[in-house]
Amino acid sequence: MKAFITGATGFVGSHLTDRLIDKGFEVYCLKRKTSSLKWLEGKKIKYVEGDLFSNEILKDTIKDMDYVFHIAGVVKSKKMEGFEIGNHLATKNLIEITYDVNPGIKKFIFVSSLASCGPNPDDKPINETYEPEPITTYGITKRKAEEEVLKYKDKMNVTIIRPPAIFGPRDTEILIYFKTYNKGLNSLIGCRDKYLSLIYVEDLIDGIVLAMEKDFKSGEIFFICSNKAYNWDDVGNTTSKILDKKALKLKIPHWFVFTVGTIAQFFSIFSKNAATLNIEKCIDITRKRWVCTNEKAKRILGFEEKHTLEESFRKTIEWYKEMKWL
DSSP: OEEEEESTTSHHHHHHHHHHHHTTOEEEEEEOTTOOOTTTTTSSOEEEESOTTOHHHHHHHHTTOSEEEEOOOOSOOSSHHHHIIIIIIHHHHHHHHHHHHOTTOSEEEEEOOGGGTOSOSSSSOBOTTSOOOOOSHHHHHHHHHHHHHHTTTTTSOEEEEEOOEEESTTOSHHHHHHHHHHTTEEEEESSSOOEEOEEEHHHHHHHHHHHHHSOOOTTEEEEOOOSSOEEHHHHHHHHHHHHTOOOEEEEEOHHHHHHHHHHHHHHHTTSSSOOSSOHHHHHHHTSSEEOBOOHHIIIIIOOOOOSOHHHHHHHHHHHHHHTTOO
16 A cells, blocks of 8 residues: 655654554655654655645656545744645645546545634534634634545545644654753643643554544544543643652733733744744633544544553653653
8 A cells, every 4th residue: 555645754744654654555755855854764665855836746646646644734834824825725736636646546634633623612522513713824724724625525535634732752842841840840821720632642643544444434524632621730740740740830821921922923023933932822822622522533433542641641751751852
């Protein structure tokens, strides 16, 4: 079997690449000339030089594939156009090319995000029947990308995966939290509890592979997420147990978060890199609930979350320590 992966050099894509190699796939990875290959070095991979608008290269590769996994996307950009091009238009181009050269492909799987739906309007977990109301440019462009994929659900076999916050070895986002906690500070956003779904990267890969292997109708969407929602006390208590240390709990008011985000966004104008914390990110992290349910994935795919929060945090922290990141 042949599989083409976009975003293979990144966090989630590199883990999927590993899994497909282990399953005996011939794996083709899209890469730019500037892409870091640190997670793929020495592995049995065929590299495809180009980007999501290298049309002739994409056509020549995809025409022979059994599966396409579209994982690449833009999570940070100085300009709104960056999200539009990297998420919406890139997906539109890829799905159009796939249909043009390989409409009989076994499956086209797009890894989207819970951000495409927006936060919970109430205390109920969001399921796949929920009408999306994204609140950030990232979420809006991810939703537009989903809509491009769904245009083809009656023409070829397409599936959408929506993970919530993903963590695990090779991730750099939750590393910041662990580093801060390790220094004795547990920063919490706001004065009231906030809840979120999480997914350990290996469990997410299980879900993606099940979506590839299982037979179901085209156009299905699945949340691959934890069995329960966690608040930041759950996260902090688990981290404390694994690191075997306490940290000062500091609750940061929303107004202060927005002040810092506004300042960071302003100064990013003078930098070549986008700010990690900007106004839209502040809107995102100050919402009360980002919670979805995996009931449909369990029912149709047979998905099961294999790692508890403690087990997955422990594996992640141990990996960070081995890499001397923590």
